[in-house]
Amino acid sequence: MRSILVTSALPYANGPIHIGHLVEYLQTDIWVRFQKLRGNRAIYICADDTHGTSITISARAQGCSEEEFIAEMSEAHQRDFAGFDIEFDNYGSTHSQENRAHCTTLWKALRDAGMVVEKEIEQLFDVEAETFLADRFVRGTCPNCNSTNQPGDNCGNCGATYSPAELIDPVSTLSKSRPEIRKAVHLFVQIEQLHDFLEDWTQSGALQTESANYVKNYFLHEPLQDWDISRPGPYFGFEIPDSPGNYWYVWFDAPIGYMASTTQWCQANKESFDDWWRSPDAEIHHFIGKDIQYFHTLFWPAMLKTAGFSLPTKVHIHGFLTFDGEKMSKSKGTFIRASNYLKHLDPAYLRYYYATKLSHKIDDLDLNREEFAARINSDLVGKVVNLASRTAKFVAGTGLSAEYPEDGGLFAEAAAQGDAIAEAYEHCDYSRAMRLIMELADKANPYIEQNAPWELRKDPAKGKQLQDVCSVGLNLFRQLAIYLAPVLPQLAKQSGDLLDAPVVSWDDAKTPLTGTAVNKFKHMMQRVDPKNIEAMIEESREEASTAHRDTDVSPVDSDEALKAEPIAPEITIDDFAKVDLRVARVLAAEDVPDARKLIKLTLGLGGEERRTVFAGIKQAYDDPKQLVGRLVVCVANLAPRKMKFGTSEGMVVASGPGGKEIFLLSPDSGAQPGQRVH
RNA sequence: GGCAGGAUAGCUCAGUGGUAGAGCAGAGGACUCAUAAGCCUUUGGUCGGCGGUUCAAAUCCGCCUCCUGCUACCA
Numbered sequence: 001m002r003s004i005l006v007t008s009a010l011p012y013a014n015g016p017i018h019i020g021h022l023v024e025y026l027q028t029d030i031w032v033r034f035q036k037l038r039g040n041r042a043i044y045i046c047a048d049d050t051h052g053t054s055i056t057i058s059a060r061a062q063g064c065s066e067e068e069f070i071a072e073m074s075e076a077h078q079r080d081f082a083g084f085d086i087e088f089d090n091y092g093s094t095h096s097q098e099n100r101a102h103c104t105t106l107w108k109a110l111r112d113a114g115m116v117v118e119k120e121i122e123q124l125f126d127v128e129a130e131t132f133l134a135d136r137f138v139r140g141t142c143p144n145c146n147s148t149n150q151p152g153d154n155c156g157n158c159g160a161t162y163s164p165a166e167l168i169d170p171v172s173t174l175s176k177s178r179p180e181i182r183k184a185v186h187l188f189v190q191i192e193q194l195h196d197f198l199e200d201w202t203q204s205g206a207l208q209t210e211s212a213n214y215v216k217n218y219f220l221h222e223p224l225q226d227w228d229i230s231r232p233g234p235y236f237g238f239e240i241p242d243s244p245g246n247y248w249y250v251w252f253d254a255p256i257g258y259m260a261s262t263t264q265w266c267q268a269n270k271e272s273f274d275d276w277w278r279s280p281d282a283e284i285h286h287f288i289g290k291d292i293q294y295f296h297t298l299f300w301p302a303m304l305k306t307a308g309f310s311l312p313t314k315v316h317i318h319g320f321l322t323f324d325g326e327k328m329s330k331s332k333g334t335f336i337r338a339s340n341y342l343k344h345l346d347p348a349y350l351r352y353y354y355a356t357k358l359s360h361k362i363d364d365l366d367l368n369r370e371e372f373a374a375r376i377n378s379d380l381v382g383k384v385v386n387l388a389s390r391t392a393k394f395v396a397g398t399g400l401s402a403e404y405p406e407d408g409g410l411f412a413e414a415a416a417q418g419d420a421i422a423e424a425y426e427h428c429d430y431s432r433a434m435r436l437i438m439e440l441a442d443k444a445n446p447y448i449e450q451n452a453p454w455e456l457r458k459d460p461a462k463g464k465q466l467q468d469v470c471s472v473g474l475n476l477f478r479q480l481a482i483y484l485a486p487v488l489p490q491l492a493k494q495s496g497d498l499l500d501a502p503v504v505s506w507d508d509a510k511t512p513l514t515g516t517a518v519n520k521f522k523h524m525m526q527r528v529d530p531k532n533i534e535a536m537i538e539e540s541r542e543e544a545s546t547a548h549r550d551t552d553v554s555p556v557d558s559d560e561a562l563k564a565e566p567i568a569p570e571i572t573i574d575d576f577a578k579v580d581l582r583v584a585r586v587l588a589a590e591d592v593p594d595a596r597k598l599i600k601l602t603l604g605l606g607g608e609e610r611r612t613v614f615a616g617i618k619q620a621y622d623d624p625k626q627l628v629g630r631l632v633v634c635v636a637n638l639a640p641r642k643m644k645f646g647t648s649e650g651m652v653v654a655s656g657p658g659g660k661e662i663f664l665l666s667p668d669s670g671a672q673p674g675q676r677v678h
Numbered sequence: 679g680g681c682a683g684g685a686u687a688g689c690u691c692a693g694u695g696g697u698a699g700a701g702c703a704g705a706g707g708a709c710u711c712a713u714a715a716g717c718c719u720u721u722g723g724u725c726g727g728c729g730g731u732u733c734a735a736a737u738c739c740g741c742c743u744c745c746u747g748c749u750a751c752c753a
Contacts, residue, residue: 210682210683217680218681356690363684364746364747371702378701382713383715393711431691431692435691438701445716446718448711448717449709449717592751598752615752616752617752651752662753
């Protein structure tokens with residue numbers, strides 16, 4: 001029997017669970033349920049990730065304390081998870097005494113190993129909010145290219161990286177006030193000291209090959225940078241014991257939350273923490289998304305190694321969720337909260353659908369609404385549940401045959417497939433497992449067809465035969481329910497209720513039930529009604545736009561764009577006058593073959609005045625010729641910028657998030673090249 | 679441009695040396711126990727392209743094209 005500790009990434013306590021999160025929690029829950037069904041000792045450990053400035057800001061916005069805020073969020077998270085039959089052995093919080101204690105232990109180990117250094121850095125301080133500002137809470141003008149309203153760490157315009165203190169005219173997004181530069185001592189972990197160890201460990205088989213390659217090529221090919229691990233107070237988190245006034249950065253204490261939550265579980269179950277985190281006999285499996293590989297494949301193992309804890313046996317990394325082939329979108333209503341889904345659809349649908357899509361690969365996973373309905377209706381209702389539904393009622397009075405009848409080898413074959421299905425689950429190849437299971441279902445239905453219990457029923461002399469055929473059908477159904485139990489715990493339970501035989505072990509699929517009672521058949525699963533999917537999406541869409549409902553005439557626009565990029569700090573008319581916008585005609589437009597986003601434009605400002613501009617609009621305007629002749633608006637007095645493919649002498653103005661969604665601005669007809677835009 | 683992952687039937691994908699597969703969708707049929715489920719039959723593919731290794735290549739090797747993700751140029 002293996003001892004297996006399993007975690008999912010800790011959801012951040014700053015927002016509700018949505019169906020994208022659920023990919024991970026369902027993937028993990030299925031794996032844990034599978035391990036338990038196989039008779040292994042497995043525990044599923046999770047917690048809310050509760051620290052950091054974002055939490056403080058959200059709490060203030062609600063007018064409550066951070067503690068109240070995270071308590072409420074934790075409750076909401078756990079309610080959502082429970083609604084999807086996600087069953088944790090312990091659900092904790094990073095804001096716990098257990099976590100503080102473990103943080104202290106790991107911290108001491110890093111100190112003792114000589115890996116912690118102090119550096120004085122300049123950081124912006126918001127005087128009104130009385131807090132140092134993380135990079136993303138500062139916006140200002142890029143010191144390199146003078147683009148306004150850029151984030152605090154790197155310029156979205158020219159790509160330059162800098163510290164927030166270097167920004168020109170910085171503004172705090174918290175108070176809208178101008179922050180001042182203050183010096184502060186930060187603590188850094190010199191993770192580079194473990195470079196060789198990490199090089200070995202990341203290639204040791206604990207990671208999927210794609211991930212091992214990524215980490216190697218992207219981070220480990222050069223010295224690892226020191227990791228800034230502290231934040232000066234006030235900061236919602238734990239104060240560093242040997243560095244008063246400084247707090248551990250949220251990403252330091254978040255993974256340690258796995259340990260803290262384990263400790264709580266151990267205390268409740270009288271187990272030893274060290275049996276799980278310091279024992280070669282216990283496995284540790286982390287399930288995470290591809291966005292946080294960095295922390296789990298470098299920092300986290302480095303911390304564990306230094307402090308003498310067990311290293312992760314495996315880090316299972318999955319991709320993101322798309323909806324109908326596109327990124328989830330609030331305005332399209334495909335950014336669906338878990339609680340909203342549960343109002344409209346059965347959680348079993350999503351559990352099964354994700355299972356049919358998940359493999360050990362890091363590929364993104366698409367939720368296609370038509371395929372979703374087709375899979376559930378065809379596989380689960382049409383094939384699996386139908387087996388019970390078309391046989392159970394014929395033997396409700398008599399029960400199952402006393403001896404398992406001849407079935408042409410169907411039961412034995414399905415029993416023999418158990419190992420292959422189990423192996424697929426073990427390797428997180430759920431799509432393969434589902435395929436193997438449905439192959440079995442595809443063999444069971446023809447058996448019923450050929451033996452036509454509805455005909456046997458008409459002849460009283462064939463009562464025994466009728467009972468036999470239905471005994472076969474119900475046993476085949478039960479096998480499927482057992483194999484599907486990790487994915488569909490409710491179906492397994494319903495199967496147990498129908499046949500008076502609860503599913504407790506994977507090996508239950510090896511032995512047929514005989515001579516037991518059969519209860520009255522009850523519907524086990526409704527077919528998916530596409531109307532419910534549409535209603536769910538519609539509700540999500542409405543939620544996204546509730547803020548704009550004042551008039552019944554004006555169109556309802558989403559606030560997505562504004563939220564993604566808040567309005568810049570106020571400027572004077574003189575500031576605006578510095579920007580010389582001109583109407584220009586596109587005289588020539590050519591593709592830049594080596595660039596993925598750039599088109600080379602020659603703009604005419606009237607007369608002989610020309611500008612060569614490289615514009616990053618290729619994906620939206622893939623045929624440059626279509627641009628020739630049209631009028632655009634350009635920034636005519638922008639400092640020229642040398643680029644890989646030539647010098648860009650200005651820029652054309654456009655809106656949109658990027659990619660295919662870029663929209664060039666056009667003047668109304670009548671405008672002439674060279675005219676200034678006031 | 680760099681790195682990674684892909685390209686097989688209309689769709690989603692199996693298939694790592696031995697005559698191209700499944701499910702769904704499409705077409706036809708028989709049945710009617712079952713949630714308009716299920717069963718039988720059937721249409722459909724120069725397995726991205728070119729070359730090589732081999733008795734034999736979807737599969738191994740090389741080159742190329744295209745797609746996706748990250749990253750850079752950029753907005």
